[in-house]
Amino acid sequence: MDFPLGDLQSICREFGIGDLIAVEGRLGGFVNTNLKIKTEKGLFVIRIYREKFDPQRIHYAHDIISILRSSNVPALMPIQNKFENYFSTYNDHFIEVTPFVQANHFQWIPNQAYFSGIMLRKMHQTLMHVKKDPPPRQSIYDYYNWSVLDDMSKLQPLYNWTNQNILEIYQINELILNNSRNLESVSIDLPTTILHGDWHPGNQLYQKNGEVCCILDFDSIQRGECVFDVAYALYFYLLKDKSEALGKPFLQGYGVLSEQEQMVLPVMIAKLGLFFGSFINKGDLEFSKQKELVEWVLSQEGIKTLQDMVRPDIAR
Numbered sequence: 001m002d003f004p005l006g007d008l009q010s011i012c013r014e015f016g017i018g019d020l021i022a023v024e025g026r027l028g029g030f031v032n033t034n035l036k037i038k039t040e041k042g043l044f045v046i047r048i049y050r051e052k053f054d055p056q057r058i059h060y061a062h063d064i065i066s067i068l069r070s071s072n073v074p075a076l077m078p079i080q081n082k083f084e085n086y087f088s089t090y091n092d093h094f095i096e097v098t099p100f101v102q103a104n105h106f107q108w109i110p111n112q113a114y115f116s117g118i119m120l121r122k123m124h125q126t127l128m129h130v131k132k133d134p135p136p137r138q139s140i141y142d143y144y145n146w147s148v149l150d151d152m153s154k155l156q157p158l159y160n161w162t163n164q165n166i167l168e169i170y171q172i173n174e175l176i177l178n179n180s181r182n183l184e185s186v187s188i189d190l191p192t193t194i195l196h197g198d199w200h201p202g203n204q205l206y207q208k209n210g211e212v213c214c215i216l217d218f219d220s221i222q223r224g225e226c227v228f229d230v231a232y233a234l235y236f237y238l239l240k241d242k243s244e245a246l247g248k249p250f251l252q253g254y255g256v257l258s259e260q261e262q263m264v265l266p267v268m269i270a271k272l273g274l275f276f277g278s279f280i281n282k283g284d285l286e287f288s289k290q291k292e293l294v295e296w297v298l299s300q301e302g303i304k305t306l307q308d309m310v311r312p313d314i315a316r
Contacts, residue, residue, distance in 0.1 A: 008035070014081045014082055015081045016082060019039060020037060032048060033047070044097055045097070046096075046097055047095065064221055067127065068126055068215075079097045101205050101213070104208065113246040114249035116199075117249070117255075118253040120253075123196065132223045133221060136222060165287070176267060183264055190225040190227055191258070198232070199232045200233075203217045230254060231269050232272060234309075235272045238297065239284060242296055267298075
């Protein structure tokens with residue numbers, strides 16, 4: 001998504017961050033466009049959303065960020081514009097502006113995973129009793145229970161799946177269903193909170209010692225089972241390395257999971273793999289890689305690896 005320099009200049013003036021000097025490049029993000037810019041007042045990020053957002057939902061997200069910041073959870077708050085709003089609409093796009101935080105990105109090292117777990121637990125505890133939110137239009141949390149039978153008509157034109165692809169999707173879905181039996185009664189006892197909903201390691205920034213100094217991207221917050229955020233983080237760690245190398249320190253930081261949470265963990269991770277492989281299907285999220293991960297995480301080896309991760313038997 002490209003914005004003319006004149007439009008970016010107008011956004012800079014609306015948010016009082018000085019005249020635009022340069023666009024320094026795009027930052028990561030699957031859905032939205034994040035532009036790192038330099039102005040006469042410093043470095044900032046202009047976030048341009050591709051989808052229309054509900055103002056009530058936006059205000060709620062900013063309220064959550066305020067609650068977190070008041071509890072010393074380093075959530076990134078957008079900058080107010082000249083109308084004292086934390087967002088704006090420009091050429092039919094929703095816009096937020098934030099300071100650019102000079103910090104380390106996730107480098108797939110255990111110390112960062114450990115502090116990510118500590119920060120997630122602190123966030124969950126801080127938001128445990130916050131009232132239910134206006135739901136997002138769509139979220140990964142809502143989709144992790146998606147039905148292949150209901151949605152195959154959406155997937156086929158999206159990726160032009162072959163009959164063999166469709167068969168593999170059905171097979172993976174059936175494998176997950178076979179491992180999901182009798183979990184419904186367990187799920188009703190799982191503790192809930194306001195989830196981050198996208199606890200990808202790239203949505204946190206880190207100090208040199210590994211501590212989390214900034215949490216990004218609150219688009220997906222909503223009430224749900226705490227273990228979903230845990231499973232989400234473990235999913236990305238296991239996709240990178242099917243071992244305890246990152247998951248173990250992450251769970252040491254997060255703390256003890258209940259027996260019920262441990263029971264649903266493999267299936268939650270597997271459902272995330274099926275979702276990403278079916279709807280994203282590119283790069284590290286390519287379906288073939290997700291199929292391999294799903295089969296592994298539901299195998300005896302995968303389940304044993306997860307069981308070893310959750311055992312609090314190794315002190316730091």
